[in-house]
Amino acid sequence: MGILEKISEIEKEIARTQKNKATEYHLGLLKAKLAKYRAQLLEPSKSASSKGEGFDVMKSGDARVALIGFPSVGKSTFLSLMTSTASEAASYEFTTLTCIPGVIEYKGANIQLLDLPGIIEGAAQGKGRGRQVIAVARTADVVIMMLDATKGEVQRSLLEKELESVGIRLNKHKPNIYFKPKKGGGISFNSTVTLTQCSEKLVQLILHEYKIFNAEVLFREDCSPDEFIDVIVGNRVYMPCLYVYNKIDQISMEEVDRLARKPNSVVISCGMKLNLDYLLEMLWEYLALTCIYTKKRGQRPDFTDAIILRKGASVEHVCHRIHRSLASQFKVPAPSTAHSGWA
């Protein structure tokens, strides 16, 4: 039996045990056991069996959004509000121990929303269930970083650091640098713009550090050394992130106003259901999904049934979604990029 199963067994037993003088000892023992298993699950090392347990959620729908945040900021409360899935919420930390998926239906799209355990400083090194949480975050199309509006900004920078350290880049685009390792010929360096942060010399030094002695490098953008390193190392993920400050019912209007003005930020209260519509609008924008409505000749389009596409999708993608063989029946090949109005 896995740890999660053991936990759920004990929780069930506690629930069905009547609370009275006679069961006091038994309940106490169950609670102690429960605490022990929970601690084991949140412990990094030994319990190898709990490695990915509870995190293997299938991707489904048109896009995936992961809820990342410290414990007890309101992630589960949010999931239960926005989807038909109920995720347990409580005032103690690490209420949520696994990945819990729900679906937001918006503009005809199904957006998979993932509730996750809280993460804490050191998550990337495996503290709490940090590693598993971060692994799920990597698979998302957008991260919602949920923050407690009553706590300081430090939580935001700590979380950013955790995600940074495992190669997740938030609200940044992939550096526009062409980089191709070669078999020989040394390092050829070029740039199409004036560089203020990197030079040919620095690029060479960095490449040597990575034991690369033959490569073609072309900067098409004034990138920093860190950005160049990201390109060499590869496997970085560039992801939009929406900072969501929850529990604004607990702070002053001035404070709400200050937080709301921060870039990429939305203020909400799950408790009082404040500003949730606006958050959905923002989320939609960050997901950059497009609805395409099909219509029959001479008829009005059916606005209840959209084809949902990602930014940059081509006409061929649309055809494929209607029928697999449609694109090949075109007299002229379908244009490879979509009409500019789509993307």
Ligand SMILES: Nc1nc2c(ncn2[C@@H]2O[C@H](COP(=O)(O)OP(=O)(O)OP(=O)(O)O)[C@@H](O)[C@H]2O)c(=O)[nH]1
């Ligand atoms: N005042 C206030 N409390 C809230 C709000 N949203 C959630 N809470 C409370 O915050 C506590 C934690 O909520 P959860 O949803 O369990 O938080 P979580 O982020 O899922 O926590 P973990 O699963 O432990 O990481 C609960 O007691 C909620 O009732 C809000 O908008 N305002």
Ligand SMILES: [K+]
């Ligand atoms: K909690």
Ligand SMILES: [Mg+2]
């Ligand atoms: Mg939770």
